[in-house]
Amino acid sequence: MPVDHGDSQDMDRLHPFTLLHRLIVSLPALIVILMPVFRGPDTNTWIMVTIVAVYGLSILPLILLQYLRFRYAVTPEEIVIHSGVFTYKHRNIPIERIQNIEVEQSLIPRLLGLAKIEIETAGSRSTEGVIEFVSLERARAIRESIRTYQRERREASQQIPVDENRFAGREQADDLNPAEGAAAAEDSAIAKGPPDGPHPAEPNGTSAHLRSPSAEVLHTMDLGRVLLSGAFRFSLLYIAMIFTATEYLGLEPNDMARWITGNRLEAFTETLRTSPVLIVLSTVLVVGILAWITGILMNLSRFYGFRIEYGEEKLHTRHGLLTVSEGTIPLKKIQALIIRTNPMMRAFGWYRLELQTMGFDPNDRGYRIAAPFARMAEILKIAHVVRPITPPEEFRNVSRLMIRRTFIRYTIGLLIVTSVSAHFWEWGPWLLIALPFLYALAYQQYLNHGFEVKESHLFVRRGVFRRYTWILPLERFQVFYLTQTLFQRRLGLQSLYVDTPGSGAMAQPVIVDLPEEEARHRFGSLYKEFQLQFASRVPAGDDLESREDFT
Amino acid sequence: MEQKKETLRPLAPAVKTVWRIKLGLSWLLLLSGTTAFEIIAYVGGHDSWLPRGSTPLLALVIGSAVTVLLPNLRYRFWRFDLRPEELYLERGIFNRVRTIVPLRRIQHLDVSQDIIEREFDLGKLIVHTAGSRSSEVVLPGLLYNEAQALRDELRHYVLEDVV
Numbered sequence: 182m183p184v185d186h187g188d189s190q191d192m193d194r195l196h197p198f199t200l201l202h203r204l205i206v207s208l209p210a211l212i213v214i215l216m217p218v219f220r221g222p223d224t225n226t227w228i229m230v231t232i233v234a235v236y237g238l239s240i241l242p243l244i245l246l247q248y249l250r251f252r253y254a255v256t257p258e259e260i261v262i263h264s265g266v267f268t269y270k271h272r273n274i275p276i277e278r279i280q281n282i283e284v285e286q287s288l289i290p291r292l293l294g295l296a297k298i299e300i301e302t303a304g305s306r307s308t309e310g311v312i313e314f315v316s317l318e319r320a321r322a323i324r325e326s327i328r329t330y331q332r333e334r335r336e337a338s339q340q341i342p343v344d345e346n347r348f349a350g351r352e353q354a355d356d357l358n359p360a361e362g363a364a365a366a367e368d369s370a371i372a373k374g375p376p377d378g379p380h381p382a383e384p385n386g387t388s389a390h391l392r393s394p395s396a397e398v399l400h401t402m403d404l405g406r407v408l409l410s411g412a413f414r415f416s417l418l419y420i421a422m423i424f425t426a427t428e429y430l431g432l433e434p435n436d437m438a439r440w441i442t443g444n445r446l447e448a449f450t451e452t453l454r455t456s457p458v459l460i461v462l463s464t465v466l467v468v469g470i471l472a473w474i475t476g477i478l479m480n481l482s483r484f485y486g487f488r489i490e491y492g493e494e495k496l497h498t499r500h501g502l503l504t505v506s507e508g509t510i511p512l513k514k515i516q517a518l519i520i521r522t523n524p525m526m527r528a529f530g531w532y533r534l535e536l537q538t539m540g541f542d543p544n545d546r547g548y549r550i551a552a553p554f555a556r557m558a559e560i561l562k563i564a565h566v567v568r569p570i571t572p573p574e575e576f577r578n579v580s581r582l583m584i585r586r587t588f589i590r591y592t593i594g595l596l597i598v599t600s601v602s603a604h605f606w607e608w609g610p611w612l613l614i615a616l617p618f619l620y621a622l623a624y625q626q627y628l629n630h631g632f633e634v635k636e637s638h639l640f641v642r643r644g645v646f647r648r649y650t651w652i653l654p655l656e657r658f659q660v661f662y663l664t665q666t667l668f669q670r671r672l673g674l675q676s677l678y679v680d681t682p683g684s685g686a687m688a689q690p691v692i693v694d695l696p697e698e699e700a701r702h703r704f705g706s707l708y709k710e711f712q713l714q715f716a717s718r719v720p721a722g723d724d725l726e727s728r729e730d731f732t
Numbered sequence: 733m734e735q736k737k738e739t740l741r742p743l744a745p746a747v748k749t750v751w752r753i754k755l756g757l758s759w760l761l762l763l764s765g766t767t768a769f770e771i772i773a774y775v776g777g778h779d780s781w782l783p784r785g786s787t788p789l790l791a792l793v794i795g796s797a798v799t800v801l802l803p804n805l806r807y808r809f810w811r812f813d814l815r816p817e818e819l820y821l822e823r824g825i826f827n828r829v830r831t832i833v834p835l836r837r838i839q840h841l842d843v844s845q846d847i848i849e850r851e852f853d854l855g856k857l858i859v860h861t862a863g864s865r866s867s868e869v870v871l872p873g874l875l876y877n878e879a880q881a882l883r884d885e886l887r888h889y890v891l892e893d894v895v
Contacts, residue, residue: 539862547864659863661832670828680863708832712817715836 192252192263198293199314203244205289211236253312255323257330260300262310274300274310276330280514284320287504296320396492399563400552402500407484410554411477413526420471484553491566496536496551510549514538516681517690518564518652519548520572526554527648534560536567539682547683568638568654576631576642582672583630583694587623589668595619632692637714639679639707641690651690655707656714657681663704665697675700679707740811740822746852747873751803753848759795766791812871814882819859821871833869835889837861843879855879859886 214232243266252263260274283299290296295314315323402410452459485502496510517537526532534552551563561571595615603609625645633640639653662678669675677692677700695703766787774784802825811822819833842858849855855876859869874882 658834659837659861660834660869663830664824665828667826680861682862683864704830704832708818708834711834715834 192254192261195248195251195253195312196295196315196319198295200244200248202289202293202295202314203247204241207240207244255326255330257333260310260327262312272310276327277334279327279331280511281509282324282327283506283508284317284324285504285506286317290314291505298323396490396497399489399491399496399566400487400555400559401489402484402487402554404485406554407481407487408477410484410531411480412473413523413529413531413554414476414480415469415472417468417472420468420475423471423475480553487553489551489563496563496566498549498551500553508549510536510538510551512567515567516547516657516683517654518567520560520564520650520652522648523646524648530556532557532560534563537681537683564652568652570636570638570652572640572650572652573633573635576633576640578631579627579692579694580672580674580696581627582674584620584623584627586668586672586674586694587626588620591619591623592616630693634703634707634710637710639690641692643690644688647688649688649690653679653681653690654714655711658707658711658715661704661708661711663700669694673697677703677707740813740820743807743810743812743873744854744875744878745807746854748803748807750848750852750854750873751806752799755802756795756799759791759799763788763791763795807873810873814885819869819871819886821869831869833859833861835886837863838886838890840890841883841886843876843883845876849876853877857882 211233214236215229246266247264250264250266250269254261257276259276260279262270262272262274264270264272279300281301283301285297285299286295287297290313293314294316296317296319297311297313298315298320300310300312312320312323482502482504484500486505487500488498490497494512496512498506498508498510500506515536516539519535519537521533521535522531531554532552533550533554536549536551538547538549552560555563564570595612599609599612601609602612622645629642629645629648631642637655639655640650641653642648642650658679659682660680662680663675664678665675672694673696674694675697677695678689681690692700692703770785770788805825806823809823809825809828813820817835819835821829821831821833823829839860839862841860843855844858845855853876854872855874857871857874857879859871860867861869871879871882
């Protein structure tokens, strides 16, 4: 179903069912507004009717206006979106700037046969354009036609002679020279057709596509695996949310329990009342089981049918039970690989692979899950597609003084907590019992921390409860840091950090507490190797003359 | 990489005065805050476990000491160098940081000058990279002309698609 816009400027409307969807989605808000009326002692019908009327009169025209105002067009040059009820917005997204196109179907749109198109560009980390909703076939057709336009443009731009190939240290780094940079951006931006459908072959195989154009399934998760992965996820957050919701709805946990079990558990609850220890234990048990079950349900809804494929220099993921999300990750945009685990998962040999990317999907803060729950061998298989590397068997340790520094930091934290709690709680000082455990934790931090430089990648491993192993390609490095705090200076230690695009705020691949000498050596040698990988682009002549007037 | 101290350049000395003014202003703010608090406490007749007037005095003593000494120290440890392929920075009194910004990683450049810096004809060079922690590397205390010259020179290296 080709979408042929050509040069015609008449723009398209959204699918009419969008109206229906907006209406359905607006209903929960109405219920929340009416909540006090429902819960109030004397329900006044008139108040309810007035609220509904005001709501209807304000929301319904808004939905309709929104629908009428929204127009879009896909031309070979750009995507044009006109929107806005009170402020008119005209947005033009040039085709060559588009990085990624996601077609998403959540539950209600799926029932209505609708799909949402999200257009992401390199310039901003947020989604640049959203078209919600068109029919699924239409969404896929749009994706397909953008892809075609981009291919045409790329072919056009390849007419320009490329003379800077000598700078490209390796295939993955070739998006760094300007002539090809534009081509690379387009190349990586081409949206793919439905990942589950048959893959159209490239019409004329360009040199950029060394690998087979047909999609290869790298990894899938069966139902058992998804359920198992949930069992390792222990989330108290959703429990808290459920309790908050029941509280708000005025449901008493006691009443609910009686309603579910009848009075069959009367004897049991009587026993519980006799001992506070039993109450604490059973509470912990119940919360634990609930957290466990919600963990399983969350993972079931998120990762059901997880599948990752590789084709045309891109990874394609697809997963979800109620909301099926499809995503495309161009290999060129991958900045780092992260293998995560926790002590529990590690004990059973399970890991998770995340890809740190730059430029798209703000929801994942630049992290895309390539394998939620997999064996190391499976992870390495996916990782191999991105980077032909094998993690080192052994990591290099940092200085043992790290244990001391970490322990001192924990102790200071504990002392603060203890002194504060001692004011309010007579047992407060007993918190100091935790000191030996903190020492053990500091020791574990040391054991789990390590790094290695191998095959022009930096490997950094860190963390006990959340253990991260970063695989950082040297040629992706941005800025190099060598830091030393006052306390590190006294112990002769330094920390080394290399910045990569898109890394989040939560955990960062810092190599902490290296002996000064080694830190300096690593700092220099990492930068040297970076320079080799990211071959020089500095024009030789220009460089000297500008240096003179500067000094 | 060899660190030869003599090749590293210091900032323009006038930046000490700029820092001093800025620090002085913020301590002045704290001083007036504590003074106001003391006055209110005095008028309200509240008891205090500290002797009367001690907080503004403390703010005054620490504030003037910090204002006098800190910029000197900060200045002493700030060094930078523009090398053929990288911008190298060293800074920090307590927390010493060395930074290498490869020139080819620069995404865009700003020169900024606030109202105090303008009085001393100083400016800051702000280097943006695609990195996350260091999406901004700031080089303060340059003569305004020099900051602009530096920016114009670095501009050669700015690429279209760095990521």
